[in-house]
Amino acid sequence: MLQNKEEIKSLFKKMMMDFEHIPQKDNIYQVDVKDFGVLKVQWKICGIDGYQIFKKDKISWKFGEEIEEPDIILTIRNEDLAREFLKGEVFKFTFGAGHKGSFKLYKTLGWKIVDIEKGKKRTRITKPFLTAQFNKKKKLHPFIISKLPVFRNYVKMLMGEEDYGVFIPINQSIGTYEKQIIPIKVFKHFIDKASNIVMLNECPCRRMNDCKDYDKSIGCMYMGNDTLDIFITEDKGRVATKEEALERVKLAVENGLIPLLGRAMDxxxxxxxxxxxHFLSMCFCCPCCCIDGKIVTNASIAINLFHRMEGVTVKVDEELCIGCEECLKVCVFRGMEMINGKAKVNQERCLGCGRCEDICPNKAISIQIDDISRIDELIKKLESHVEVS
Known part of the structure; x- marks a missing residue:
């Protein structure tokens, strides 16, 4: 039985009222809303109903009612967590798949050490917080809930100040540095310094999506002293030599995968x-399955984890562009759009990976770097966020 029903009701109403005027003053909301146009969200908090309709120019709401065919149903059952959430108290959380396509958030209560076959492992202690169910007709990605203003502070907490990721251009056209193509140069620097390297046998994203176009066996790598504590079975991965790690980078580039380097504490x-x-991630992303691409394209722009390498520009020659849209198909980040039958770079989304230049049949797209010394700047930037020795 609900112990504090009137308090929950009052907080629930206040939450919806507080966000009613967001569209007039929030630039992040204006960018986020472009992707969904209109979004109908049904709330069910401790048995109390209410809904919001998100549009570019306004957010309307009704308390104590249900809306027909909502795009998302958000349910909170725990009274204590509902109160914390509605009061605006921010806590750490994790997420995972729920029943029949639902998406769940769990509050992180802390950590505990458990015994495993080869020693001990650090395990998260959680409590169920929120369940999200999506209208299957709309084919919305779960990350879209990060675009709801009420989750803004949670997004900021999820992306710590030390989180930083950069996609490195794969293109031969922007030249080499110290006789190496740019991704090899950057990755080799960190591989040579790494105290430990853990290599996955498969890419989790390509395996989960049963990728047909790219090699599943080119999995991520993690390096640095913190990776010494990773417990991984032989069927999932192993500790790799520096030679094996560099060979994987070369293979990834040859396969047209997009190299990503960075630190993500989560x-x-x-x-x-x-x-x-001391935990550096090295991922090799494909345009079809990459979770990082899905974060960029489906989550709020407030998640500012991924960056274009400084000094890199991507341009389209409109006279050469034939409007075939091949560049749109291969862009992981929706960094290309069609305007009047011609491809145009969306500067807000483009991360300069160079896949569009590779695929363009008429050589209408070019990627350039203004100064080759940017490679050293990139290495220093990454080293300011993470140490791999």
Whole structure:
């Protein structure tokens, strides 16, 4: 039985009222709303109904009612967590798949050490917080809930100040540095310094999506002292030599995968590892399955984890562009759009990976770097966020 029903009702109403005028003053909301146009969200908080309709120019709401065919149903059953959430108290959370396509958020209560076959493992202690169910007709990605203004502070917490990721251009056209193509140069620097390297046998994204176009066996790599605490079975991955790690980078580039280097503290958490600043992720992303691409294209722009390498520009020659839209198909980040039958770079989304230049049949797209010394700047930038020795 609900102990504080009137308080929950009052907080629930206040939450919806507080966000009613967001569209007039919030630039992030204006960018986020472009992707969904109109979004109908049904709330069910401790048995109390209410809904919001998100549009570019306004957010309307009704308390105590249900809306027909909502796009998302958000349910909170725990009274204490509902009160914390409605009061605007921000807490750490994790997420995972729920029943029949639903999406769940869990409050992180802390960590515990458990015994495993080869020693001990750090495991998250959680409590169910929120369940999201999506209208199957709309084919919405779960990350879209990060675009709801009420989750803005949670997004900021999820992306820590030390999180930083950069996609490295794969293109031969922007030249080499110290006789190496640019991704090899950058990756080799960190591989040579790494105290430990863990290599996955498969890419989790390509395996989960049963990718047909790219090699599933080119999995991610993690390096640094913190990776010494990763417990991984032989069928999932192994500790790799520096030679094996560099060979994987070369293979990934040859396969047209997009190299990503960075630090994401939540990724270390996913392996039960405490990130002390010595956990660097190396991923090789395809345009069809990459979770990082899905974050960029489906989540709020407030998630500012991924960056274009400084000094890199992508341009389209409109006279050469034939409007075939091949560049749109291969862009992981929706960095290309068609305007009047011609491809145009969306500067807000483009991360300069160079896939569009590779695929363009008429050589209408060019990627350039203004100064080759940007490679050293990139290495220094990454080293300011993470240490791999």
């Amino acid at each position: 990724e270390a958490d996913g392996y039960g590892v405490e990130d002390t600043g």
